[in-house]
Amino acid sequence: MENSFEKNNMLKEFYIPTYIFMPESSVEPVSHIPTCPVIVFINTRSGGQLGHNLLVTYRKLLNHAQVFDLLDETPDKVLHKIYSNVERLKRDGDTLASEIHRRLRLIVAGGDGTAGWLLGVVSDLKLVHPPPVATVPLGTGNNLPYSFGWGKRNPGTDRESVISFLKLVKEAREINIDSWHTVMRMKCPKCSPCDPIAPSDLPHSLHAFHRVPKTDPEDMEYSYTYRGGFWNYFSMGMDAQVSYAFHSQRKLHPEKFKNQLSNQKQYLKLACTQGWFCASLSHPMSRNIAHLAKVKIMKKSGKWETLEIPQSIRSIVCLNLPSFSGGLNPWGTPSKRKQRKRDLVLPPLVDDGLLEIVGFKDAWHGLVLLSPKGHGTRLAQAHRVRFKFHRGATDHAYMRIDGEPWKQPLPQEDDGKVVVEISHAGQVKMLATKDCIAKGINDSPGMATACTDSSSSDDSDDDFTEERRNFGAALSFRYMNDVKKTVEA
Numbered sequence: 001m002e003n004s005f006e007k008n009n010m011l012k013e014f015y016i017p018t019y020i021f022m023p024e025s026s027v028e029p030v031s032h033i034p035t036c037p038v039i040v041f042i043n044t045r046s047g048g049q050l051g052h053n054l055l056v057t058y059r060k061l062l063n064h065a066q067v068f069d070l071l072d073e074t075p076d077k078v079l080h081k082i083y084s085n086v087e088r089l090k091r092d093g094d095t096l097a098s099e100i101h102r103r104l105r106l107i108v109a110g111g112d113g114t115a116g117w118l119l120g121v122v123s124d125l126k127l128v129h130p131p132p133v134a135t136v137p138l139g140t141g142n143n144l145p146y147s148f149g150w151g152k153r154n155p156g157t158d159r160e161s162v163i164s165f166l167k168l169v170k171e172a173r174e175i176n177i178d179s180w181h182t183v184m185r186m187k188c189p190k191c192s193p194c195d196p197i198a199p200s201d202l203p204h205s206l207h208a209f210h211r212v213p214k215t216d217p218e219d220m221e222y223s224y225t226y227r228g229g230f231w232n233y234f235s236m237g238m239d240a241q242v243s244y245a246f247h248s249q250r251k252l253h254p255e256k257f258k259n260q261l262s263n264q265k266q267y268l269k270l271a272c273t274q275g276w277f278c279a280s281l282s283h284p285m286s287r288n289i290a291h292l293a294k295v296k297i298m299k300k301s302g303k304w305e306t307l308e309i310p311q312s313i314r315s316i317v318c319l320n321l322p323s324f325s326g327g328l329n330p331w332g333t334p335s336k337r338k339q340r341k342r343d344l345v346l347p348p349l350v351d352d353g354l355l356e357i358v359g360f361k362d363a364w365h366g367l368v369l370l371s372p373k374g375h376g377t378r379l380a381q382a383h384r385v386r387f388k389f390h391r392g393a394t395d396h397a398y399m400r401i402d403g404e405p406w407k408q409p410l411p412q413e414d415d416g417k418v419v420v421e422i423s424h425a426g427q428v429k430m431l432a433t434k435d436c437i438a439k440g441i442n443d444s445p446g447m448a449t450a451c452t453d454s455s456s457s458d459d460s461d462d463d464f465t466e467e468r469r470n471f472g473a474a475l476s477f478r479y480m481n482d483v484k485k486t487v488e489a
Helices: 002-011 050-061 075-091 095-103 112-125 143-147 159-171 238-252 260-273 276-282 336-342 363-370 480-488
Strands: 038-042 067-069 105-110 133-137 173-189 206-213 221-230 233-237 293-298 304-306 315-319 355-360 377-382 384-389 396-401 404-409 417-432
Touching (some): 002 159, 038 050, 038 075, 050 159, 075 095, 075 112, 112 133, 112 143, 133 159, 238 396, 293 377
Parallel strands (some): 038 105, 133 417
Antiparallel strands (some): 233 396, 293 304, 293 384, 384 417, 396 404
């Protein structure tokens, strides 16, 4: 009985009353201010039945109103509504609302793509005090949760497991990580086979920006622009092709993808059938990265330079965190000699404004990561990356952002082009446990001076400025003071 009483008292530290979420509700008299108020977002499609079970448990333990099913309510609309109401309550002198605003933490349960969706929304809201985010490993790869110590195995969904997780959230420390903005622009003749991507095929973190014909009505060129962001990785090539096959099969046969273990077996099977293990025989040279695109990078100098890609590389990864493909670290630990030779910054940090760019030849090359000192082909560290795809090389390429793949059409006409540019876009706050493997500047004394600041970039030839203002995940939140200033002006 005493144990149950203690647990109920502990749960009060996470509880948020209903009136905080709903403007139409009456203000409730509250005698206790929670030390760790949380809002929970759950993708009930993730983890087979686990997502639904987790939703049920959280709603039993906390206020039903503070736990959201992402299939029913999107995070941008939820957070817009909550922050608007909190600002109103704060203006009216509500102490609880002020403390919840200051102490709020977010929990997101789903795959890496789901977590990226929420991080994009938090970034775009431009909040004065953005809440830190904890990630529940409910996907297949779970690279984001693993990097920050939340594990890579799907969690328990029973009462005890959820309470244990909530305790970890309360004890977790905040860590800043870099956000990476992605812009993809397609320019094709009107009747070109280079069609835009259907919205249903886009990753959660990639959004259509605009479709604009040129001002001349006789001009046959159309522009399709997509923007978004990532926090773990962007990849292109055979790894993304396998991932795309996996996601396509899961859409067609969801009954075969009920849990993490069966998902991983299906993934390995598809890697074999897609030819990833015998790429030199089954994979045409036209799909090798050097044949697909010209790659440019920007380092600390702020000047664009061409990155030479070996002809054997069939997959390229732009990595922000030390976890890829379910917890593997493709960058590894280069020796000091290689560090000097290749102008590398050590160790790779999650808040240094640099991406680690790694290449792979095939799946066997990837399996080297399982050895203690295994790594991919280290290509560069960069502050910005640009892929300009060659015309007519092939009709499509496979790409992936934080675990979510898509099939990208490529131009076949002389006047068509596809360009993907990745650039640093500030930082977000994550929650990390004592098992966190991600390292930041504060964890590496003496590294601060070696880190690149985003202001060092040379934007003189930049034609992506408008798209890079945000990720496209949410409209920026307008605070009451902002609204007053606008009215007065």
